[in-house]
Amino acid sequence: MLLQQVIQGLAIGSVYGLLALGYVLMWQAWGVMDFARGDGAMVGAFYLLIFSQFRGLNIVLAFILAIGASALTGFVIERIAYRPILGGRDINRLIATIGVGMFTRNLYRVMFGADPFPFPSVFGDNPIHLGKLVIVPQNLWITAIGFGLAYLLRLFLMKSWMGKAMRATAQDRETAALMGIKVKNSMTFTFVLATVIGGIAGMLIAPLYFVMADMGALMGIKGYASAVLGGLDSMSGAMVGGLILGLAENLAGGFISSGYQTAIAFLIMILVLIFRPQGIMGRRQ
Numbered sequence: 001m002l003l004q005q006v007i008q009g010l011a012i013g014s015v016y017g018l019l020a021l022g023y024v025l026m027w028q029a030w031g032v033m034d035f036a037r038g039d040g041a042m043v044g045a046f047y048l049l050i051f052s053q054f055r056g057l058n059i060v061l062a063f064i065l066a067i068g069a070s071a072l073t074g075f076v077i078e079r080i081a082y083r084p085i086l087g088g089r090d091i092n093r094l095i096a097t098i099g100v101g102m103f104t105r106n107l108y109r110v111m112f113g114a115d116p117f118p119f120p121s122v123f124g125d126n127p128i129h130l131g132k133l134v135i136v137p138q139n140l141w142i143t144a145i146g147f148g149l150a151y152l153l154r155l156f157l158m159k160s161w162m163g164k165a166m167r168a169t170a171q172d173r174e175t176a177a178l179m180g181i182k183v184k185n186s187m188t189f190t191f192v193l194a195t196v197i198g199g200i201a202g203m204l205i206a207p208l209y210f211v212m213a214d215m216g217a218l219m220g221i222k223g224y225a226s227a228v229l230g231g232l233d234s235m236s237g238a239m240v241g242g243l244i245l246g247l248a249e250n251l252a253g254g255f256i257s258s259g260y261q262t263a264i265a266f267l268i269m270i271l272v273l274i275f276r277p278q279g280i281m282g283r284r285q
Contacts, residue, residue, distance in 0.1 A: 003133055005254040006247065011139035012208070013246020014146025018201040019223025020230060020238035021153065022194040027232045028170035029190040030082070032093040036101035037198050038220020042213065044070045044199025045206040046108060049117055059122045066203060067196055074195025078188055086187070101220070109213040116210030123207070142204045149200065150239050153193075157235070166190050198223075222265075229269045231282020240281055244268065 019037060026034040047069045051062035081100050085092050123138035157163035168176040169186040177183050202219065209215065222245060230241025245265050252264040272280060 002251075002254075004135070005250045007135060007139050007143075009247035009250035010243060011142040011146075011246070012205075012250060013226075013243035014143045014150075014239070015201045015205045015242070016222050016226040016245050017239035017242025018146055018149060018197050018204070019219060020226035020242050021150065021235060022198040022201075023223055023227035024232055024235060024238045025190055025194040025197075027227075029166060029187055030093070032090065032097060033224070034097045034194070035094075035220060035224070036077075036097045036104065037194070037223055038218070039101040039104040039216035040070070040074070040195045040198035041202030041205070041219045041223075042108065042211075042216030043073055043104060043202070044196075045119075045202035045211045045215065046112065047199065048203045048206055049119060049211050052122075053117075053119070063203065067199065070196050070199030071192050073199075074192040075188070077195070078191040082191060083184075083188070086184070101216070105213055105216060112213060114213060116212040119206040119211050121207045138207055142208075145204060146201075147239070149197070150235075153197070154235060162186075162189060225266060225269050229272055229279060231279025233283055234279065234281040237279055237281030241279065244280075 019041060022037045022040070023034065026032060026037070044066060047066035048062055051057050051065045052059050055062070057065070077100060081096055082093070085096055121138050123141040126137070128135040128137060157167060165176070165181045165186045166189065168179065168181055169183050169190075173183050176186070201223075202215075205219070223242075226241035226245050227238050228241070229244060230237025230239070245268070248265045248268050249261040253261040256264070276282075
């Protein structure tokens with residue numbers, strides 16, 4: 001049913017949008033396409049799995065602890081792998097992101113194995129029946145949380161002192177430093193925030209799919225595609241790109257074939273890049 005596919009597409013798309021926000025934050029603040037974003041989502045999903053399933057904690061407490069663990073992980077990675085090459089060549093920083101992603105993926109494969117872990121639904125298993133329409137509650141919750149976080153992030157960036165410092169640093173580091181902004185601290189906070197957002201994306205998608213060490217690779221690709229689709233200089237574009245990708249995948253899977261989901265989604269991205277290289281909501285250079 002069309003509406004059912006749309007609802008599921010919105011849920012998946014909101015997760016892709018959150019991943020894309022991480023890419024946009026890193027691109028604007030660090031000037032690098034961080035290809036470890038997807039693995040940050042994988043780490044977040046594993047943290048939630050560990051606290052809620054392995055330790056048996058309440059899901060809300062597990063969610064809070066997983067967010068804290070993701071933030072700490074982001075801080076450590078930034079200090080060890082990213083900060084030392086902050087002023088280095090772009091290619092070196094790009095390689096560093098790929099290296100961090102590969103290291104993280106293999107580390108979790110060693111610790112937890114390559115087999116997937118099922119994650120039970122945390123939003124209820126009883127579907128909502130509206131005539132012939134069957135709605136899975138977790139799709140509604142995932143969509144609401146995804147959009148809610150995107151809105152809160154926008155408010156934070158526009159209204160808070162730290163958000164303004166982050167935007168100033170992204171526009172011009174030297175000018176921001178002259179204004180009294182601690183540029184390196186601002187960039188560290190941006191990195192941690194991007195890691196947390198990616199981790200939450202992994203936590204949200206965990207009930208829909210299996211949790212496994214290799215899940216970050218595909219999530220990273222989808223997040224990157226969403227960011228490019230919406231525009232790398234647009235927060236709103238990141239969410240729009242994610243929604244388009246999620247809807248395209250689910251509509252293609254529902255009405256054509258599940259084997260064409262990814263192909264059709266990326267075909268849309270290629271067409272957008274051909275006719276609007278800056279992305280749907282990106283500014284023309």
